[in-house]
Amino acid sequence: MNAIHTHNLTFGYKNRPVLHGVSLSVAGGEMLAILGPNGSGKTTLLKIFSGVLRGQGELKIKGKNIESYSRRELSQFFAVVQQEARVNFPYSAAEIVLMARASYHSPLTLENRHDLEVARTSMDLTDSLAFADRYLHELSGGEKQRVMIARALAQEPEILLLDEPSAFLDLRHQIQMFELLSRLNRERRLTIVAALHDLNLAALFFPRLVMLCNGRIHRDGAPGEVLTEKTIQDVYGIRVRIEHDSATKKPQLFIRPSVS
Amino acid sequence: MKVLDRKKLFLVNSILLALLVLSAAACTLLGPVRLDLSQALTHLFSSNPDAEILLRARLPRVLLGVAIGGGMAACGVVLQALLGNPLACPQMLGVSGGASLGGILGIIFFPNWLLPIASGRLGEISWIPLAAFLGALLSMILVYRFSLFHGRLHPYHLLLSGVILNSFIAAVIMFLNSIVDFYQAQGLLFWLMGSLSTRAYLTVGFIWLYILVGFLWLWSKGVSLNLITLGEDAAMYLGVEPGALQRQVFIASSLMIGAMVSVSGMIGFVGLMVPHVMRLLIGSDHRLLLPASFLAGGIFLCWADTFARILLAPAELPVGIVTAFFGGPFFLFLLYREGRRSLGL
Numbered sequence: 290m291n292a293i294h295t296h297n298l299t300f301g302y303k304n305r306p307v308l309h310g311v312s313l314s315v316a317g318g319e320m321l322a323i324l325g326p327n328g329s330g331k332t333t334l335l336k337i338f339s340g341v342l343r344g345q346g347e348l349k350i351k352g353k354n355i356e357s358y359s360r361r362e363l364s365q366f367f368a369v370v371q372q373e374a375r376v377n378f379p380y381s382a383a384e385i386v387l388m389a390r391a392s393y394h395s396p397l398t399l400e401n402r403h404d405l406e407v408a409r410t411s412m413d414l415t416d417s418l419a420f421a422d423r424y425l426h427e428l429s430g431g432e433k434q435r436v437m438i439a440r441a442l443a444q445e446p447e448i449l450l451l452d453e454p455s456a457f458l459d460l461r462h463q464i465q466m467f468e469l470l471s472r473l474n475r476e477r478r479l480t481i482v483a484a485l486h487d488l489n490l491a492a493l494f495f496p497r498l499v500m501l502c503n504g505r506i507h508r509d510g511a512p513g514e515v516l517t518e519k520t521i522q523d524v525y526g527i528r529v530r531i532e533h534d535s536a537t538k539k540p541q542l543f544i545r546p547s548v549s
Numbered sequence: 550m551k552v553l554d555r556k557k558l559f560l561v562n563s564i565l566l567a568l569l570v571l572s573a574a575a576c577t578l579l580g581p582v583r584l585d586l587s588q589a590l591t592h593l594f595s596s597n598p599d600a601e602i603l604l605r606a607r608l609p610r611v612l613l614g615v616a617i618g619g620g621m622a623a624c625g626v627v628l629q630a631l632l633g634n635p636l637a638c639p640q641m642l643g644v645s646g647g648a649s650l651g652g653i654l655g656i657i658f659f660p661n662w663l664l665p666i667a668s669g670r671l672g673e674i675s676w677i678p679l680a681a682f683l684g685a686l687l688s689m690i691l692v693y694r695f696s697l698f699h700g701r702l703h704p705y706h707l708l709l710s711g712v713i714l715n716s717f718i719a720a721v722i723m724f725l726n727s728i729v730d731f732y733q734a735q736g737l738l739f740w741l742m743g744s745l746s747t748r749a750y751l752t753v754g755f756i757w758l759y760i761l762v763g764f765l766w767l768w769s770k771g772v773s774l775n776l777i778t779l780g781e782d783a784a785m786y787l788g789v790e791p792g793a794l795q796r797q798v799f800i801a802s803s804l805m806i807g808a809m810v811s812v813s814g815m816i817g818f819v820g821l822m823v824p825h826v827m828r829l830l831i832g833s834d835h836r837l838l839l840p841a842s843f844l845a846g847g848i849f850l851c852w853a854d855t856f857a858r859i860l861l862a863p864a865e866l867p868v869g870i871v872t873a874f875f876g877g878p879f880f881l882f883l884l885y886r887e888g889r890r891s892l893g894l
Contacts, residue, residue, distance in 0.1 A: 302699075341785055364788030371783060377633050378778045378833040383550040388776055392788030396772045399553060399836070409550060421550045444787070 290352045292317045292448050292480040293338055300333055300344035307333045308344060308504040317351075317447070318478040320471070322491040324515070325501035326525055331484035332372070334501070335450050338482065339369050351447075364392040368446035372453050374437050376425050382436045383421040386412055389443035411442035415469065430457035438466065442473070449473075451483040455490070463487075467494040492516055492539045500524060516540040553834045561831055565844035572848045573615055576855040577607045581862030609753045611851060614745050614868075616753070617809045618819055618850025619843035620760040622827075624802045625820030626842045627767050630774045630835060631798055632704040635828070638821040639806050642707070643688045643714030648803075648810035650718050651684015652677050653737055657729060678759060682807025688714055689799045701781060702795060745813055745854050745868055752812065759808035764843060766801040770794060771836035778833070816869045818876030819846050825883060 293315040300308040308330045315321055323331045336342040340355055340363055348355045350367070368389070376385070389411075390404040400408075412418040417435040420428060425436060434457060441449055449470075455463040471494055473479045485491045491498055492512040500508040500515050502524045508515040513533070521529050521542065530543040578584060585599050621639070629637045639645045655677050692714055696706035722741070726734050767774075773794050776784040781791040809816075823846045824838070831841055850868070853875065857866040 336782075339786060341782055360785055360790050361788040364786060367786075369782075369786040371786075374783070375633070375780050376778070377635060378630075379828060380775075380778075380833050381551065383552050384775075384832070384834060385779075387552055388779070388787055391772050391776055394772075397769060399555060399558070405550065405552070412550075 290317060291315060291349070292319070292351060293482070294347070294349040294352075295337075296347040298334075298337065298344050298346040298348060300330075300337060300342060306504060308337075310346070311501075311504070311506055313499065313506065313509070315480060315482060317480055318474070319497060320474045320481045320495055321483075321497045321499060322495035323482065323484045323499050323501060324486075324488060324491055325507075329501040329524075330504040331501055332452055335369070335452050335482070335484055339363075339367060339450055361392045364444060366445075366447040368441035368444040368449050370434075370437050370441045370449070370451040370454050372456060374425070374433060379424050379426070381422050382417060382425055382428065382432075382439075383408065383412070385425055385436055386417075386421075386440045386443050389440045392444075407445060408439075408443050411439040412436075414442060414473075415439040416465075431459060431462040434458055434462070434466070438469070446479070448480040448482070451481070453484055453486060455485070455487065463490060470494070488516060488521075489541050492541065493537060512540050516542065553832070553837055557831075558837050561837060562840050562844065565841055565848070569615065569844050569848050569851075572851045573611050576614075576851045577603065577611050579855050579859060580607060581859055609750055610745050610854065613753050613756060613812065614850045614854045615847035616757045616760045617745070617813050617816065618823075618846040618848070618853075620764065620805045620809050620846070621816060621819040621850070622823035622842040622846025623764050623767060623839055624805055626824040626827075626835065626839055627770075627774060627798050627802055628820075629824055630778050631795060632707060633778055633780060634704060634708065635825060636821070637708065639802070640715065640815060640817065640820075642711035643692050643718065644685045644711075644803060644806050645810055645815040646715040646718035646722075647688025647691075648681040648685035648807045649741060649815070650722060651687070651807065652681040652740065652811050653722060653725060654684070655680030656737060656740060657725065657733065678755065678808045678811040680807075681811035682759075682804055685803040685807040685810070686800065688718070689803050693795070693799060700792070702791070741814055746865070756808050756812055760805050763801040763805035763808075764839075767798065768836075768839050770797065771834075771839060774798075774835040774839075775833070814869070816850065816872055818872045818880070819850055822876045822880050823849055825880070829883075 291314045293313070295314075296312050298308060298311040299306070311330075311334065323334060325331050333342065337344045337348065340358070340360070350358065350363075386408045387400050387404065390400050390407065394400055394404060409418065412421055415435040415438045417432065417439050420432060425433060428436065434454060438454070455466060458466060467490060470481055470483070474481050483495070496511065498508075498510065498512055498515040499506060500520060507524055508520055516531060518529060518531050521527060521531075528545055530545065531540050532543065533539065534541050580602070582602055584603060625638050628639060628642060629635050659676075692707060692711045693702070695710045696703050726737055729737065773784070773789045776787050776789045777791060777794055779787075784791050784794075824842050827838055827842045827845055831837055850872070853871040854868045857868040857871045860866055860871075
């Protein structure tokens with residue numbers, strides 16, 4: 290069964306169409322990156338998948354129309370890591386992660402031992418247990434992002450959506466995060482859909498890439514099929530050279546500045 | 550991992566409750582007139598001046614102060630959570646203005662309406678709290694509608710339209726005050742200034758009822774309030790429907806603010822300062838923050854009102870002056886300290 294299936298999905302604000310007839314199927318256990326320039330509709334597509342925005346057209350999650358789920362049901366198998374976490378109040382990292390358990394316990398009770406265990410395991414997986422008791426607003430961008438991924442994992446999701454999760458991370462933390470995502474995908478069959486800007490990292494870690502351009506799917510396939518010199522020229526309007534790394538066999542971009 | 554557990558929930562609330570009971574007892578005994586407690590207690594139900602002061606003047610006033618201080622603090626907590634802004638308070642959202650206007654319209658046009666309790670057998674009670682509640686609710690709906698775009702609430706617009714509505718309502722109130730006759734204007738002014746001075750037990754009981762219902766309703770939303778502070782999107786991802794939560798919180802806090810404004814006017818700084826201090830002391834988990842702020846607000850207003858009664862005795866200060874004198878400088882200091890800390894100084 291497909292984890293996510295859309296047919297002819299369309300979305301737009303009053304005078305500004307954002308998505309035109311997007312048809313896409315994501316199988317359970319798949320790991321997929323959504324690529325494309327700013328304004329191509331990546332974030333909008335993720336927001337429609339997670340039920341924050343409602344588009345026109347068909348959207349099925351695990352074989353059922355998204356409207357047939359309540360928010361609470363959705364949050365028990367669908368987790369989202371946002372571009373940037375906004376926290377204006379003093380919460381510790383552990384408190385933030387435990388919030389993931391809200392849809393599992395009654396609104397009138399505290400988290401039980403199992404909830405605490407799930408939170409601890411998730412923080413351990415993302416290497417964030419060391420600063421569990423520190424306030425979130427005191428953490429660095431990288432530490433914060435690891436807490437946010439831990440929170441998403443503590444929801445015990447089957448599908449994980451990430452909106453540019455590496456935007457605020459340095460190279461080492463980016464690699465660590467993508468390795469963690471690959472591992473979760475392999476070991477737990479977690480379905481992962483991530484909107485990304487970094488084409489090289491996407492090619493290295495994601496077996497399937499979807500290139501959006503002006504709200505339409507321009508290319509969909511393995512890195513070798515999607516990342517071609519022509520596609521990049523068509524979608525981003527820049528000239529690049531693409532070579533396949535001899536070790537990973539993955540395509541990598543080399544950029545030629547127009548002024549040099 | 551240090552997170553909220555039963556022990557902390559129970560311990561913090563018990564300590565605060567004990568402090569509240571002690572404060573209420575102390576404040577009942579303190580006042581411009583020295584009470585002979587043994588006299589008052591031995592002749593509790595006969596006509597004895599000490600017992601009269603204790604039971605008719607002091608006790609209902611202290612009970613009212615506790616309810617209103619607690620209610621203000623609880624409303625401050627939830628409105629701050631909903632707007633994702635630690636500096637929000639009922640005054641900023643136009644709610645208190647709406648409550649005042651509702652009450653004033655009630656006083657001008659239907660001054661003699663009374664709501665019978667148990668078909669009049671238990672007595673009658675002023676309907677002004679209800680009018681103030683309707684005013685608070687209407688202004689909240691108005692502000693809410695003006696900040697809703699594409700089905701999403703925009704906190705920035707909510708704050709701004711609240712401030713604008715409050716100023717507008719202030720003008721309407723002044724206008725009404727200048728067209729009514731002199732005696733009515735005096736009455737309105739007196740009502741607007743508000744005070745915790747002697748009220749019948751029935752009134753105090755009803756204010757407690759309004760405030761308790763609102764408070765319990767809000768407390769039951771503790772987990773959702775935690776989530777909504779992360780923003781609407783994050784709250785949705787974690788299973789909360791923001792629109793439904795916002796509507797419930799607005800109705801519950803309007804109920805409380807209407808009841809409070811109808812007896813005491815708007816007492817400033819309690820709803821702003823108490824939640825802030827409590828967050829620093831016990832953290833931001835609303836399952837604990839809400840009851841703890843309620844109790845702390847009760848303690849704070851209880852003492853503030855006692856100061857208001859004895860500072861210039863036999864004259865009496867409006868309690869809002871005392872809360873502002875304490876709250877203003879204290880709050881500026883807190884902000885300054887936090888500003889320095891965020892810059893790493």
